[in-house]
Amino acid sequence: MSRDAAGAEAPSSTSIAARARAAVVPQAAGYLDGLNPEQRRAVEATEGPVLVLAGAGTGKTRVLTTRIAHLIAIGRARPFDILAVTFTNKAAREMKERIGALIGPAGEGMPWLGTFHAIGTKILRRHAELVGLRSDFTILGTDDQLRLLKQVIEAANIDEKRWPARGLAQAIDGWKNRGLAPEQVPAGEAGAFGFGKGGPLYAAYQERLRTLNAVDFGDLLLLCLKLWRDHPDVLASYQDRFRYILVDEYQDTNVAQYLWLRLLAQGRRNVCCVGDDDQSIYGWRGAEVDNILRFEHDFPGAVVVRLERNYRSTGHILAAASTLIARNEGRLGKTLHTEAAAGERVTVMGAWDSEEEARLLCESIESMQARGEPLSQVAVLVRISAQMREIEDRLVQLGLPYRVIGGPRFYERAEIRDALAYLRLTANPADDLAFERIINTPKRGLGDATLQALHGHARRQSVPLLQAARLIVETEELKPKPRSTLRALGQCFGRWAKLLEAQPHAEVAQTILEESGYTEMWQKERTADAAGRLENLKELVRSLEEFPDLPAFLEHISLVMDASEAEGGERVSLMTLHAAKGLEFDTVFLPGWEDGLFPNQRAIDESGRAGLEEERRLAHVGITRARKRAKISFAVNRRIHGLWSSTIPSRFIDELPESSVEVIEAPANFSYGPSRFDRQPTPFGSSYGTPGWQRAQANTAGQDRFGGQDRFGGQDRFGGGRRGGPQQIEGTLVAKSTGSPSSFAVGARIFHTKFGPGSVAAVDGNKLTVDFDKAGRKMVLDSFVQPA
DNA sequence: ATGAAGAAACGTCCG
DNA sequence: GTTTCTTCAT
Structure with missing residues (x-):
């Protein structure tokens, strides 16, 4: 009661009493100030299940931390009554700091704020004997896990060449992500590895872990589930202990985490999940978007709060991101809006090849630097880390300081x-x-x-x-x-x-x-x-x-995986789109928007439409990292697995709203001449997105007039090479890859060690397009297949 | 046990 | 094409 009054008094900070009180508990006063109505609703709905759908840049962390502060300030909970789970240590650290800033040292003692794994560990250590461990068990890292699996595979007399430990590790992680103990693995799947021995190998691995008194990361959650199922009294004690549960990045939870949470939340039912279905980008790691999509079903009577007011980006950037993500079908639906100015349009630029793209991009950074933009506010976000090298090379050449985020930990x-x-x-x-x-x-x-x-x-x-x-x-x-x-x-x-x-x-x-x-x-x-x-x-x-x-x-x-990288310094940041989640920059470069690379072909092959939607969410994450400028680019030619191939601009580019986009022509360059754009797509207003155009593009690409790496050979080569070029380049490529064109004919039946049987759909030199019976259509090198 | 040559990967990555 | 791991020979 009296605390509520204090909250109400806070705005009138002129009152002597209020000022005097603020000197004692400075942060308790006014922590609700400055929240917008939706944020405030999310903070104040303390009882029962709550889902906060927090779009990019809408103040998600602020809501989460204020909510905790609020629970403590109004006396609903003491710090140790609250369970707050995050995915990364970084997020946990950040949250601790911000809570500390809100409510002072009182928040220091939040013993149950941490990652799923850290909290799982804490719980397991207390009850280790109940799941067959000693409380000083060791936690195995990925490398130890792999070494152990190798031993298990060898002990089972299975050829480790044919069935690498990596594959088994993936399978086991997958099962653990889904909350499956060895005996729970569906029979069909258990046979997927090592001549039908996947299940037994998993069991043998768990056995070995047990004798070593060790667990892997998956076990930290899985064993909690086992503990709670086998010992309802233990579960009840935790259900009772956690009066309030908060979950960050709920869209990234996997099945095991979901089960873990649900067991705990069944107690007092005060569970608040914060997340954004449009930023779910870890499906390949076992995250289930469904968890967030199904929240209202799982927790009947849930209050759903949408945070759609964006405080980060300008209007055009938001429009581009929103229009793009609206194409996804599996989403709860949010529309970001802002009161900020429209700002600069999102730019889209084509380059001849990836090297030119890197050059133009870095020159653009250089001129921004010359204009006085701080480099720390510039980021380059790539789809795959292989894209980084070329960009790094260029940055080094220009002498621009940079740092790679998310490199080897x-x-x-x-x-x-x-x-x-x-x-x-x-x-x-x-x-x-x-x-x-x-x-x-x-x-x-x-x-x-x-x-x-x-x-x-x-x-x-x-x-x-x-x-x-x-x-x-x-x-x-x-x-x-x-x-x-x-x-x-x-x-x-x-x-x-x-x-x-x-x-x-x-x-x-x-x-x-x-x-x-x-x-x-x-x-x-x-x-x-x-x-x-x-x-x-x-x-x-x-x-x-x-x-x-x-x-x-x-x-x-x-x-703790990452030793927090030394922050600061005037450097350009270079990272993958995945690593960029949660960060923001004034200017964001998004190179490599080409079909196949982004959206990534493999994502589509393996997960179909769901895969494409995840890629689109990735694009959405990329664009929404930008505060003032988003600069998308693509190359018409790119080297993929060492072979030059022609590429098509990403379908995502076509999905951007024209009114918020500006198409930039690459600055004229002496080595190209005025005709360079003759064959270059004009992203808007033309029909380049049609299948016909794509086929035309694909066809010309097979006979490129000049290979990317020779472009700088000068005007002589450019002028004279137009006719002689194709053969020369083709010859080089073939000679470098296998030495002879493929001996496979269209229609031939083949076998690939990874994808299994299939039939050849097209032949291009030593590259085969194969329709695999199981895996669908893929491009493979003929050296990897044998006649069936 | 150590270095050189050959083979295979090459998607994103937290705990 | 590049990097990393494995294998083979010394």
Whole structure:
């Protein structure tokens, strides 16, 4: 009551009492100020299920954080009564900060704000015994998972060449994403891998995990489900504990996460999901758009709030994005609007090939820089990372500083994983995977033969590898040299473990890395990146200091994927469209809008219309990253898998509203001459989108007059090469790929290891267009197929 | 055990 | 075409 009054008083900050109160609880006052009516509704609808459909740039995080602040401020919940789940650590961190800013230190203690995985871990550690684990279980990263799967496959006597561990990992992840334990996998699917052994292999893998006292990422959720199903009392305690549940990015939840949430939400039913069906771009990772589309059905009586007022982009940008996304059928429907000015139109520009596209794009950035635009407000968003190289090359040439966002993650780097393996093994001598990783890193002469012997010994004595090493050196099984090396290694780990009790763990880590010879290994290597690796190791030791002890650090590191990249600096940002979600920039370049690349052919092949719609959402995400300028471009020729092929402008370009788009002609360039646009599509007002045009385009493309890479050969080549060109280029390509044209004829029956049987629909040199019985139409190289 | 040559991938990527 | 992994030979 009195708190509500305080809220109402807040606007009249002239009152002495209000000012005095604000000095004590400064953030409690006025946190609702500045919310628009819809946002306010989303914040104040505290009871029962709520779905907040938050379009791009509509203040989603603000609603989420204000809602939490509100729940605490009006006394509905204490910080530890609230479960708030996000997908990424970054989002969780951000939310913590913003809540802190709203309600002060009171918000610091939100123990249940975190990623699905972090919270799952926390719950599992408390009840590990109930699902057959010890509470100090280790969490396996992707690389460990793969190594383990390889062992499982070999143990089952299956040819790992034919059935790579990667494929099994994908299948298992897929099952886990759908909440399926080995015995729940549908019979039809279980046979999909390794001559019908997919199911048993999954079971064997889980068995191995159990004996290693380890879990993978999927298990963090799956085992929670098992725990709750087998122990209703435990479930009830959590249902009771979480008075309010909030979920960020609900459109990205997979089935397992959905089940996890639903079990918890069945308690008090105060669940608030925030998301945007138009920004669901992780279907290939198991996300189910359906979860958000079905929310009202799953939670009857749900309040649905739409946030459609956009605070980020100008009118034209919003119009372009909205018109585009309106083509999707599977959506709840929102229309973004803004009070901002119309601003600049979205530009669309064609380039001759990807190299020219990169050049024009970077020159455009350069001139923006000259006009005084900060580079930190410029981003280039590509569909696939392979597009990055050409753009990077160009940026380097022009001397424009840039950074790549979402590159290899810190923890995934080899040196970090090696170092972590040392730390893991010190903390947990039973960590066999860590042992295998470092037994011969740095090289110390312990090769396959030694490892084999160790494995045998470990199995016979049923002890972990490190323990086996200590035992085996007392026998005659090994030759003298490896025996003494191994003895020394075993003693090292014993010593380090003791040291851990006596010294600060960061110092011990430093000692471990030095005494093991690991740092020395990189110091001796004089390659360009060795220095960077040593720097990363230092960073690792430094970050260790932020944790109370080594186990806490190891847990953190296994859950935290990205060491937050050093922000700031005047740099152009380069990233994939996926990595761009949640970010915004004044100017956004969107290159590579070509059918096949974007929308990506594979997405369409594998998921049909759903795939196309996801690609369209990706386009929508791309455009809505821009505050002031969105610049789309495409190339007419692009090298795909090393072969030059002609491309067609993305169908998405045609779907943009003409009134918000401006078609830019590439600046005239000496190497082309005035006739360059003769064969260039004019994106608007012509019929280039028609099948006929596309066929015409595809046909001429087969006989390109000049190969992209030779374009700069000068006017001589351009003028003279017009007639002689085609043969020359064709010849080069064929010679470089296989040496002979395809021996397959149209109509021939073939077999492809990945796609199975099919019949040849078209032949182009050594490229075949094949209609596969199962996989549909695909382009493949003839060297990958054999006669059926 | 280490380097060179050959083969295969090459879609997006969080925890 | 480029990169990365594997395999083979030394």
